[in-house]
Amino acid sequence: MSLSKIWVFVEPSESGVSSTSLxxxxxxxxxAPLVEAFGYGVGPEVSQTLGDHGATKLIxxxxxxxxxxxxxxASVMAKRIAGDAPDAIFFAxxxxxxxxAARLSAKLDLxxxxxxxxxxxxxxxxxxxxxxxxxxxxxxxxxxxAGPGIYVIRAKSFTAEPKGGxxxxxxxxxxxxxxxxxxxxxxxxHVEARSGPKLxxxxxxxxxxxxxxxxxxxxxxxxxxxxxxxxxxxxxxxVDAGWVPYSYQVGQTGKTVKPSVYIACGISGAxxxxxxxxxxxxxxAINKDADAPIFxxxxxxxxxxxxxILPKLIEAIKSKG
Amino acid sequence: MNIAVCVKQxxxxxxxxxxxxxxxxxxxxGKLILDDSDSYGVEMALQLVDRAGGGExxxxxxxxxxxxxxxxxxxxxGASKAVLVSDPSLAGSDALTTAKVLAAxxxxxxxxxxxxxxxxxxxYTGTVPVQIAELLDIPSVSxxxxxxxxxxxxxxxxxxxxxxxxxxxxxxxLVSVTAGVVEPRYPSFKGIMAAKSKPVDVLDVAGLGTGPLxxxxxxxxxxxxxxxxxxxxxxxxxxxxxxxxxxxESLKII
Ligand SMILES: Cc1cc2nc3c(=O)[nH]c(=O)nc-3n(C[C@H](O)[C@H](O)[C@H](O)COP(=O)(O)OP(=O)(O)OC[C@H]3O[C@@H](n4cnc5c(N)ncnc54)[C@H](O)[C@@H]3O)c2cc1C
Numbered sequence: 001m002s003l004s005k006i007w008v009f010v011e012p013s014e015s016g017v018s019s020t021s022l023x024x025x026x027x028x029x030x031x032a033p034l035v036e037a038f039g040y041g042v043g044p045e046v047s048q049t050l051g052d053h054g055a056t057k058l059i060x061x062x063x064x065x066x067x068x069x070x071x072x073x074a075s076v077m078a079k080r081i082a083g084d085a086p087d088a089i090f091f092a093x094x095x096x097x098x099x100x101a102a103r104l105s106a107k108l109d110l111x112x113x114x115x116x117x118x119x120x121x122x123x124x125x126x127x128x129x130x131x132x133x134x135x136x137x138x139x140x141x142x143x144x145x146a147g148p149g150i151y152v153i154r155a156k157s158f159t160a161e162p163k164g165g166x167x168x169x170x171x172x173x174x175x176x177x178x179x180x181x182x183x184x185x186x187x188x189x190h191v192e193a194r195s196g197p198k199l200x201x202x203x204x205x206x207x208x209x210x211x212x213x214x215x216x217x218x219x220x221x222x223x224x225x226x227x228x229x230x231x232x233x234x235x236x237x238x239v240d241a242g243w244v245p246y247s248y249q250v251g252q253t254g255k256t257v258k259p260s261v262y263i264a265c266g267i268s269g270a271x272x273x274x275x276x277x278x279x280x281x282x283x284x285a286i287n288k289d290a291d292a293p294i295f296x297x298x299x300x301x302x303x304x305x306x307x308x309i310l311p312k313l314i315e316a317i318k319s320k321g
Numbered sequence: 322m323n324i325a326v327c328v329k330q331x332x333x334x335x336x337x338x339x340x341x342x343x344x345x346x347x348x349x350x351g352k353l354i355l356d357d358s359d360s361y362g363v364e365m366a367l368q369l370v371d372r373a374g375g376g377e378x379x380x381x382x383x384x385x386x387x388x389x390x391x392x393x394x395x396x397x398x399g400a401s402k403a404v405l406v407s408d409p410s411l412a413g414s415d416a417l418t419t420a421k422v423l424a425a426x427x428x429x430x431x432x433x434x435x436x437x438x439x440x441x442x443x444x445y446t447g448t449v450p451v452q453i454a455e456l457l458d459i460p461s462v463s464x465x466x467x468x469x470x471x472x473x474x475x476x477x478x479x480x481x482x483x484x485x486x487x488x489x490x491x492x493x494x495l496v497s498v499t500a501g502v503v504e505p506r507y508p509s510f511k512g513i514m515a516a517k518s519k520p521v522d523v524l525d526v527a528g529l530g531t532g533p534l535x536x537x538x539x540x541x542x543x544x545x546x547x548x549x550x551x552x553x554x555x556x557x558x559x560x561x562x563x564x565x566x567x568x569x570e571s572l573k574i575i
Binding site: 011018068070071093094095096098099101102103105106107109110111112113114115127131132133135136137138139140141142143144145149152179180181182183184185186187188189190191192203204228236239240241242245246247252253260261263272278282283284286290295296297298299300301302303304305308309310312313316317320 | 337338340345415416417420439440445446447448449450451452453454455456458459460461462463464466475479480481482483484485486487488489490491494499500501535536537538539540541542543544545546548549551552553554555556557559561562563564565566568569572574575
């Protein structure tokens with residue numbers, strides 16, 4: 001026996017549906033013939049893209065009326081599960097995905113496993129792989145209880161692959177009254193403007209950490225990123241310090257990036273940071289401490305002061321035009 | 322204003338973690354400390370109770386043994402009391418089981434708000450807080466980077482993938498906070514002394530009345546990931562930037 005149906009939570013983006021959602025659809029469709037997408041903030045305009053990646057149906061939650069999206073979609077899934085249960089349910093490890101997975105799991109008494117980086121089929125079972133200790137150890141796990149397992153999957157674990165399927169069938173479901181969970185409401189959304197390529201899609205990422213010493217020095221990171229047609233990123237330390245918005249954060253609780261080049265400036269290389277950038281093809285690290293863990297994974301490490309090295313590097317690249 | 326704060330006692334993170342080769346559970350022997358990630362929730366709760374002009378901060382924790390040192394740290398910061406569910410059968414509990422235990426422990430005292438960290442430092446499943454909210458049938462706001470209560474309404478700035486949302490919600494509710502939310506205080510000497518005599522209610526699973534708890538997953542294997550070999554490391558003596566330029570050139574980035 002094998003799996004026949006998988007549900008995938010999909011999230012919107014400026015271009016329609018997020019790249020992580022498409023990765024999960026592709027992964028699901030390589031495992032099961034029926035892949036049903038549950039989304040919000042998306043309409044029939046994404047049916048073709050979803051179908052192309054292997055989704056057979058898109059069920060869009062509407063009428064959210066400010067209710068947090070993860071909570072709303074979980075309620076739609078919970079109502080539908082009787083009589084229509086899938087064999088597994090996939091969520092991305094985003095704030096919305098985690099909310100939805102948590103609500104659904106507790107509502108239906110289903111186990112959830114998080115930080116999934118790979119899925120393998122073992123007969124009728126799915127074996128999930130999890131990166132622990134900053135990606136140094138891989139743990140494989142299996143659900144033992146009945147009912148569909150819930151998987152919360154890290155971005156960039158799978159590749160989004162169009163395979164030319166027909167447009168996904170489209171269906172709208174009004175969220176309606178979802179009781180006390182629905183009482184938390186968004187009164188206003190703020191989108192932090194960013195220019196240049198998206199952090200998780202840029203071919204080059206230049207990140208800064210606490211070693212920059214002060215917020216003003218982050219300008220060097222932005223300038224270097226721009227010169228290399230890349231995106232600026234950050235460690236959590238400087239996001240917490242309020243130097244840059246959370247959307248810049250790379251790592252365990254931030255974005256997972258897999259650029260062709262990642263340049264870490266003044267970043268120590270905590271396990272929670274490395275798990276988000278270890279997949280970069282090439283890693284350059286600049287840190288004044290020769291023992292900083294970041295050097296253990298860097299292809300090129302420069303032991304030195306970012307305040308001395310970055311200005312010269314920026315000048316040199318500029319002068320090359 | 323009564324606030325229940327979920328806190329986890331974890332092994333010292335400066336000592337590298339390891340998995341028990343037999344059970345594949347994280348080894349949690351030795352002294353446990355308050356998870357740094359939880360100190361933000363404790364601080365936030367103390368400030369909110371203070372601003373409300375009265376009430377109690379109750380710590381809620383679960384552990385396979387009756388270790389208290391991490392809880393004492395949070396009591397020394399100013400929390401009033403603690404509930405610890407301690408039972409060897411809880412070793413290796415999954416996220417949902419943890420949420421069931423914590424939710425049952427929270428119910429033992431009246432509460433207006435439940436606080437938790439977005440994720441723990443050692444387990445980081447990141448689903449437990451919202452699972453607790455669902456089990457308690459209350460609204461939740463995760464990823465909070467700013468929390469206020471005005472006229473009984475919870476006002477939160479919640480981090481999103483592209484910025485943040487302003488979320489409002491009536492009490493009772495649950496908030497999970499990020500690390501930047503407040504600057505946790507250090508326990509004072511007076512606080513440390515006072516913490517020694519603050520009440521800690523220690524119970525086992527039978528005393529909780531949750532009914533049987535079984536984890537729905539098992540670890541089938543553990544292996545080392547492929548190591549990423551480290552490359553060249555050079556010491557900057559003024560010309561280190563040249564190496565970066567050459568490397569970027571070799572990759573045709575510039
Ligand atoms: C549950 C949890 C989740 C987390 N999630 C994330 C996450 O998603 N992303 C993340 O990044 N972190 C995350 N963290 C935090 C992580 O553990 C580290 O605290 C953080 O990554 C450290 O950031 P940093 O490297 O900038 O700062 P530090 O660790 O303080 O390192 C600063 C580095 O700068 C170097 N330096 C100082 N001055 C200079 C100079 N002049 N020139 C050159 N180098 C200099 C120092 O040698 C040091 O190595 C998480 C932690 C927890 C507990």
